[in-house]
Amino acid sequence: MNLHDASKLSHADWQAKAAELKKTAETRLFIGGEFVDAAEGGTFDNICPVDGSIINKCAAGTEADINKAVTIAKASFKSGEWSRLAPRDRMAIMYKWADLIAQNGAELALMDTIDMGKPITDMVEVDIPMCIDTIQYFAECIDKITGTVTATEYDVMSTVLREPIGVVGCISPWNYPLLMALWKIAPSLAAGNSTILKPAEQSPLSCNRVAELFVEAGGPSGALQVVNGMGEQAGQALARHMEVSKISFTGSTEVGKLIHVYSGESNMKKVSLECGGKGPQVFCEDLEGELLDRAVQTAIDGIFFNMGEVCSAGSRLIVHSKIHDEFVAKFIEMGKGAYICGDPLDPSVNLGPLVDHESQSRVLGLIETAKSEGGKVEFGGAAPAGELQKGAYIIPTMITAVNSNDTIAQLEAFGPVVAVIKVDSDDEAVEVANNSIYGLQGSVWTDNYRKAMRFAREIECGTFLVNSYEEGDMTQPFGGFKQSGNAKDMCFESLLSYTNSKAVWFRLN
Numbered sequence: 001m002n003l004h005d006a007s008k009l010s011h012a013d014w015q016a017k018a019a020e021l022k023k024t025a026e027t028r029l030f031i032g033g034e035f036v037d038a039a040e041g042g043t044f045d046n047i048c049p050v051d052g053s054i055i056n057k058c059a060a061g062t063e064a065d066i067n068k069a070v071t072i073a074k075a076s077f078k079s080g081e082w083s084r085l086a087p088r089d090r091m092a093i094m095y096k097w098a099d100l101i102a103q104n105g106a107e108l109a110l111m112d113t114i115d116m117g118k119p120i121t122d123m124v125e126v127d128i129p130m131c132i133d134t135i136q137y138f139a140e141c142i143d144k145i146t147g148t149v150t151a152t153e154y155d156v157m158s159t160v161l162r163e164p165i166g167v168v169g170c171i172s173p174w175n176y177p178l179l180m181a182l183w184k185i186a187p188s189l190a191a192g193n194s195t196i197l198k199p200a201e202q203s204p205l206s207c208n209r210v211a212e213l214f215v216e217a218g219g220p221s222g223a224l225q226v227v228n229g230m231g232e233q234a235g236q237a238l239a240r241h242m243e244v245s246k247i248s249f250t251g252s253t254e255v256g257k258l259i260h261v262y263s264g265e266s267n268m269k270k271v272s273l274e275c276g277g278k279g280p281q282v283f284c285e286d287l288e289g290e291l292l293d294r295a296v297q298t299a300i301d302g303i304f305f306n307m308g309e310v311c312s313a314g315s316r317l318i319v320h321s322k323i324h325d326e327f328v329a330k331f332i333e334m335g336k337g338a339y340i341c342g343d344p345l346d347p348s349v350n351l352g353p354l355v356d357h358e359s360q361s362r363v364l365g366l367i368e369t370a371k372s373e374g375g376k377v378e379f380g381g382a383a384p385a386g387e388l389q390k391g392a393y394i395i396p397t398m399i400t401a402v403n404s405n406d407t408i409a410q411l412e413a414f415g416p417v418v419a420v421i422k423v424d425s426d427d428e429a430v431e432v433a434n435n436s437i438y439g440l441q442g443s444v445w446t447d448n449y450r451k452a453m454r455f456a457r458e459i460e461c462g463t464f465l466v467n468s469y470e471e472g473d474m475t476q477p478f479g480g481f482k483q484s485g486n487a488k489d490m491c492f493e494s495l496l497s498y499t500n501s502k503a504v505w506f507r508l509n
């Protein structure tokens, strides 16, 4: 079912579809264009975060499955069936793939919702349209990749060619299961690489279906394969494989560091990392009226959307003391009831559970630590009572009186928890914003564009927004500084990162 029809479904319709999908979704590994059991026969439980029940058992790939997929990928790459396909033919297949995703939008949306608890309306209105955009953007770029002829002596022609890298391994997280995977596999495929994806074990379903649709669109079966399984097993085997030439990873900073180690201990494969964040938003003393209201509303959405499980979430609000009390009062008034926990299959619900109960306990623990360090919980701070108790829910939480070195200001919560830090000057705001191991996304809110430019230059992050947050499109590079990573997703630069540049020197005389 397409997204237009999906947008008309009721809660009961989605519940019926979910019950059916739990029985029919493909849970095996997608290797060589076929669904197969794991070589060692292992499975893992795919747990529903709404009630802790087992959705289904999924094949747990191990090193043996990765080896098999890499052998197929390498043969496919060498054959040229994808790597040497004329750019416009590759483009046509990718466009068809995007169309098939659009036609199957409801089913794909539902897979991510039942796996990780994201509200179905967000899947239908945000994630799936962005997935389609992602594939279309990189498809459009395919024949815009050009090499160069460099300036050299008269009897030499010196050229630089752009070539696909070979076998590329992609490892993705669960917070935007399909979208984060496509930010990796779409540019990798567009560049002509044979690509193997290891999705997060919390969200194994949608990537299987998307890979199947790639083959249905005419993509060769060796060009895109999906090996689900545990990170320490399937993920590590992929990152350590001697025939994998690049790993593109999105996930925690902790695992990102391991990926570097695996690369160094194996074949020095290229490593692209998109890791954690602790997004600072600075609110300057001049804010008032409509701009202040917009700033507060954007800050609310910037932390509570997607249950706060967003790497770039604006989780640190750095507020000038002159407007601090008014800002906090408005945030409480507008934010307390803005996101209400409920069944993510209900189209009116905008806050689902966290991905699992482990995350829920971690975030609740972090809130307790914040309190013990002097933070004041203005609202939230607990799991909801009543019928939602079985789920991994957290009520949206605001904590004020936070200091820049407090645990809640330093650790990525990856939940709907915002920390407010009061500052007395712009200099202090910059210092607080940069007091983090992360540098993914930040913003400033002010009517003074000269001041805004100063913050843009001085805050260390890959994406900076002025009087806005969580905006952007496919043209915009997305990726962090410091321990947020070393790569860019989306954008043309990302596509080029899935190519090698090769210098070719012709001696003509």
Ligand code: NAD
Pocket (backbone or CB within 6 Å): 171, 172, 173, 174, 175, 176, 180, 198, 199, 200, 201, 229, 230, 231, 232, 233, 234, 235, 236, 239, 250, 251, 252, 253, 255, 256, 258, 274, 275, 276, 277, 310, 311, 312, 412, 414, 440, 479, 480, 484, 485, 489
């Ligand atoms: P995670 O690091 O636990 O897992 C990410 C992926 O790595 C999963 O597929 C997992 O199976 C795999 N993995 C785990 N251990 C591994 C190992 N030893 N070897 C190889 N692979 C391994 O992260 P997560 O909890 O799934 O995702 C949340 C994190 O992702 C947050 O820190 C968030 O900020 C980050 N994230 C970053 C971006 C970005 O663009 N910067 C986007 C989304 C999420």
